[in-house]
Amino acid sequence: MERGTRIRVKFVKRGELKYISHLDLLRTMERAVRRSGLPIAYTEGFHPHAKIQFASALPVGVESTGELMDIELKEEFSASEVVQRLKEQLPKALAPHEGAVVPEGEGKLTSLVQGAGYLVRVEPVADLAGRVEAWLGKDTVLWPRQRKGKVRHLDLRKATTKLAACGTDQLELFLSFSPEATNVRPQEVILSLELEPLFVVRTAIFGEGVLLAPLKKGKN
Amino acid sequence: MLDKKQWDAILARVEKPARYIGGEWNQPPKEGKLAVCLAFPDVYEVGMSHLGLKILYHVLTQKENVVVERAFCPWIDMEEEMKKAKIPLLSVESHRPLSEFQIVGFTLQYELSYTNVLQMLALGEIPLYSAERTEKHPLVIAGGPCAFNPEPLAPFLDAVVLGEGEEVMGEIVDCYESWQNKGASRDNLLRSLAEIPGVYVPSLYKVSYNTDGTIRAVEPEEGVPGTVTKRLVDLAGAPYPENWLVPYTEIVHDRVMLEIMRGCTRGCRFCQAGTIYRPLREKSQKEIMALADKLLKNTGYDELSLTSLSSSDYSRIAELLAALVDKYGEMGVSVSLPSLRTDKFAIELAQTIEKVRKTGLTFAPEAGSQRLRDVINKGVTEEDLISTAQAAFSTGWRRIKLYFMIGLPTETDDDVLAIAQLAKKVLAVGRECAGKGKGGIQVSVSVSSFVPKPHTPFQWEAQDTMEELARKQELLKGALAGTRAINLAWHQPEGSLLEAVLSRGDRRLAEVIMYAWQAGCHFDSWQEQFSFDSWQKAFRKAGLDPAFYANRKRSKEEILPWDHLHSGVNKSFLWRERQRAYSGQRTEDCRLGCTGCGVCPGLGVSNSFAQE
Known part of the structure; x- marks a missing residue:
């Protein structure tokens, strides 16, 4: 397998989209990544899941200017391209605005x-x-x-x-x-x-x- | 104008606020003078799962000058909040009050949603009765399977569409536009609509009754057609959305639904869909593959369901599934069939699509005994079911779900008990195949109560009384008691009775629906909201007996409330099928030879099968 990349993306959650649950957000992001055509990595097993991890669940009803998620891709990509491609597939109220390649060996986002x-x-x-x-x-x-x-x-x-x-x-x-x-x-x-x-x-x-x-x- | 602050405070308090926010991905940015609201009389998650809504939304989006939006029935908590804040029912897209649309179109998918139609009109501040609406109010129309007998809702609806809406929706909008430009009266609009084939305007028909409560005559006003015949489209190249709204919150069918064919050739005698969607029309494999590609790309879904009344009957189903799995399997897309027919071939298909994850399989023998399956023309034998179960269990499935009905015409206690026997045989086969130490075999038996439907060979039949249905349920429970690996689910007889009343009802029932709604009935299909008591009071208040509609056998001569609404299948064919049912005679699948239902010659169409 080719060397993959983990990209950390900072995005907002604004307006009425503060009313979607954490699970809704997960589905929405997964579908946006699929639409973007980025080669997302999947977990192994009977129920494969896209490897997207959020820093922390945002309570329903709370807006955010800086949510974080890590997206694992099967190929190498620059952070700016990932941010750009996701932006095209997301409503403004969930727009990503920054990204960075996560250094190898860094722990899971939730553990940080x-x-x-x-x-x-x-x-x-x-x-x-x-x-x-x-x-x-x-x-x-x-x-x-x-x-x-x-x-x-x-x-x-x-x-x-x-x-x-x-x-x-x-x-x-x-x-x-x-x-x-x-x-x-x-x-x-x-x-x-x-x-x-x-x-x-x-x-x-x-x-x-x-x-x-x-x-x-x-x-x- | 909607007070944003107030709205926000309400959203913060209600359950599942995402039902009301709209803004889903792929929402078309559209301007136009003529605003059409597609109204689904249930909650967002249910309505958004309905394929017909997606298709009509797409068709209207394509139409110049038209803005199309959606409205759903707000759940109880939201309803209370909106009433308190004096906010009317709003569309999802632009949060525009329902009363500000030019056309409001309801889909009638099940009878127990009828009170929700009144609920939405009332919350939308639209007069409930067609006769009370003026040129200033929206035109209120309806379609969907229940529109084939819309009589119980007749006084509330301005016009009703029979059959498939893809083409006729556009014609209705055009008719409305030219009426608007003329500045003519509302009566003029209704009369022009009645001229469109497939459009039924209930107020232009006068219904009179005999002293025994049956219908004496249904008389159209002068110049109005005596019979309205359903509309059909050529499915090849028919409009189908290439992208659709991707909801934020989870809906009931949260996946790409791809319609591969319309109609069914099997001729099960209890099935209304089997009649009203005739003839069979299969999409080409090429068209399906192209649509699958666009839909998956544009939505980002990772699940694709091939929908139709009987998807494993699609003539190229094996090739199609193989091609889809081959193309999308690696991308993590799973393909599913909503229903499987009962044979080994179906298991082969299931294996193609469930290589790894073997969840459960569902089959519908519908009746327990061979005699009764012949009566209802369900062409499944016990041998079929057992060998199918064998194939399923020996290739790794652990759970099988079986659908049955009780209360079918000619049913005896032996037929009911045969359900238990069949379920036990399936369980035994499962245990045998699984071998020692491989327990966990589960058989689920889901039993619903038969509801005779209009436009079927059983449209003249009496439904079993609630007491009789309850007795048969007890009989079955007793026969399955102690078998823990078989779990039994059933429906409340009260709901089935009401469904039977409304499905074959006449216009007088409008009063009952009104009283029930006024007493607080809505969301009747949600068990926790259903109040049979309120309905019973409504019947008494209107002086009508539910048994007259549900539990009475009709004679061949009786004028049925829907006789002037034509599905293309002749009444004489339905009667012949009824007679064959009583003599236990099967009628073959019409793929194997014409059975003479009348649809093809009558509507100038024919069954059409898939090309590559």
């Missing part, structure tokens, strides 16, 4: 990511900063999550590595993906502050303490 940053807009509150401060002062903020009839309590405080008020109606929030704080949704943190999230956007995904910026890490 450690957290993500969000911007949240809420109805204006006079003392937003005070409310945030009080929240940050707590040791734990438990939040119930129902799944298949069972209730589990997540510690929102533990998962939050940064929370800051910007003015009276915006918040900046960093959430860690560490195993014990897994899958906390930004909306849950906002609700626990007794605020209604009006708009949530993921602005960055972090790994090993630095921004996973594909262009810096690999060659173009």
